[in-house]
Every structure is written in structure tokens, then in C-alpha cells.
């Protein structure tokens with residue numbers, strides 16, 4: 001069973017403009033809304049890929065109800081904790097030259113009582129055949145050690161964890177030893193106290209060290225430069241697939257969804273890598289935060305090029 005945990009979901013509002021005029025009036029050409037937040041995107045992609053998950057986390061207010069309704073419409077299983085306050089709206093501004101500006105809100109305050117309710121839910125789901133996907137930021141009131149605490153709690157029950165977080169959340173969670181992780185280039189660079197000028201060679205060294213110390217499996221996504229995979233002794237690099245880019249938001253979530261599906265289907269390492277590359281490439285061809293169709297992902301699978309590191 002796959003459980004995705006989205007502590008800070010969002011209605012993703014994607015607006016298209018010609019060229020963003022900072023400090024000026026911008027006329028929006030097109031707007032669309034998606035039920036978002038990293039774990040929710042993972043669940044939506046898992047659904048498209050023909051597998052299933054339970055989406056949990058915190059939802060509140062009208063946005064929360066809209067997200068719950070959108071997931072229900074797709075016949076997805078959910079088990080959220082309802083909180084006071086309003087689930088955030090994250091605005092993604094897409095310019096015609098492909099530039100993307102993201103305005104992510106902090107999210108509503110979540111009380112200690114509601115946090116305990118979620119942790120109790122997670123503990124009940126934790127079994128040897130459960131994979132938890134812990135993804136994204138946390139809302140106000142939630143401490144950055146929460147992912148680390150969840151990892152330790154569910155590990156005691158034999159469950160596995162896939163982590164996709166940044167900053168303090170990432171650092172804390174890493175110390176608890178997640179079974180899999182999907183950092184992007186920036187997240188791993190920041191962890192090592194570096195910035196985005198980091199070279200591939202340096203990233204390789206850091207990922208190798210992190211894998212040795214903390215995590216069994218790492219999918220390191222590098223946007224249009226593709227990805228590197230550290231799956232036990234199997235270490236490979238894949239160039240990004242040549243697809244027509246619509247929106248890159250959620251591409252990393254599609255890769256995390258592929259990792260989760262591959263775990264669930266007990267895929268071998270090469271199948272896992274192919275699915276990760278195809279699902280994430282498929283995700284960039286869709287508008288907003290929409291997941292790619294299964295048919296598209298199946299077509300892209302054949303195009304994946306794998307190079308040994």
C-alpha cells in the first residue's frame with residue numbers, strides 16, 4: 001500500500017502571461033486550477049499509471065473541499081485530517097519564453113492536536129508492505145523534525161519511506177534514514193552548503209556520500225539535464241527526454257510517483273529508472289500540474305537512454 005502525505009496541499013493556480021512585467025499590470029491570457037501539493041501530485045500520477053494510493057495530510061476550508069472533490073472525482077482514495085483555516089493557493093506564473101515564477105503561500109496554522117491526529121493515522125497504516133511518501137513543505141505550527149519523527153515511527157512497524165523535501169525538513173529526515181529519496185539538484189546542493197553553480201561531479205560525490213550514510217536509493221532530478229540514480233550498486237545517469245515542454249511544475253512529483261509504483265510492482269533497477277524518466281518527461285508535456293497519461297508514459301519508456309556512471 002502506498003500512502004502519500006501532503007502536510008501542506010495547495011490549489012495550484014497556473015497563469016499564463018506574455019512577458020511578466022515586474023511592478024506593472026499583467027494581463028493574464030489563460031488560467032487553470034489543479035489540486036496540488038507534492039504528495040497529492042504523486043497520488044494523481046500513481047492513479048494515472050494504473051496503481052493506487054491513499055492520499056492523506058491536512059486540508060481546510062473551501063480550497064480543501066475543492067481538492068477533496070477533485071480527488072473524489074478521479075475515484076482516488078483519501079483520508080485527510082481537516083483543520084481550521086484555509087488550504088493555500090499557490091500561483092505559478094508561466095511566461096511565453098518558458099520562464100516560471102512560483103508564489104507558494106505558507107499554508108494555514110495546524111495545531112498540535114491535529115498533528116497528533118495525523119501521526120496516529122500514519123501509525124495505523126504502517127505495516128511491512130506500506131510505503132509512505134513524505135513530500136513538500138509543512139504549514140505553520142509544524143516543526144521541521146516532523147518527517148524525521150514519522151520515519152522513525154513507521155520504521156518501527158517495518159514500513160518504508162520515500163522522501164521529497166528540502167531545507168531543514170530534508171536535513172532532519174535524512175538523519176532518520178529514509179529508504180528512498182528524490183532530491184533535485186538545488187536541494188542536494190543546499191544540503192551540502194552549496195548553491196546551484198555546483199558541478200555534476202560534485203553532486204555525484206555528495207549523492208554517493210548521502211547514499212552511503214543515510215538512504216538506500218536516491219533519484220537525483222536535474223530538470224532539463226535529466227537525472228542520476230543511485231540504486232544500491234546500480235548508478236546511472238539519464239539525459240532528459242526530448243519532449244515539448246508545457247509546464248515543469250510537478251515533474252519531480254511524477255518521478256517520485258514512478259519510484260513508488262516501481263517499489264509497489266517490485267520492478268528491477270532498470271525498469272525503475274525507465275519509469276522515472278518517462279513519467280517525469282510526460283509530466284512536463286501537460287499544462288498546470290496535471291499528471292501524464294499512462295499511454296504517453298508507455299510510449300516514452302522506449303526512448304529512455306541509460307548511461308553507467
Ligand SMILES: Nc1ncnc2c1ncn2[C@@H]1O[C@H](COP(=O)(O)OP(=O)(O)OP(=O)(O)O)[C@@H](O)[C@H]1O
Pocket residue numbers: 183184185220221222223224225226227240241242243245248249250251252253254255276277280281284
Ligand atoms: N525541460 C525538461 N525536459 C524534459 N524533461 C524534464 C524537463 N524538466 C524536467 N524534466 C524531467 O523531470 C524530472 C524532474 O524535474 P526537476 O528536477 O525539475 O524536479 P523538481 O525540481 O523536483 O520539480 P517539482 O518540485 O516542480 O516537482 C527531471 O529529472 C527530468 O526527467
Ligand SMILES: O=P(O)(O)OC[C@@]1(O)O[C@H](CO)[C@@H](O)[C@@H]1O
Pocket residue numbers: 008010012035036037038041090102104135136137138249250251252253289
Ligand atoms: O511549497 P511546497 O510544499 O514545497 O511545494 C508545493 C508545490 O509547489 O509543489 C508542487 C509541485 O511539485 C505544486 O503542486 C505545489 O504548489
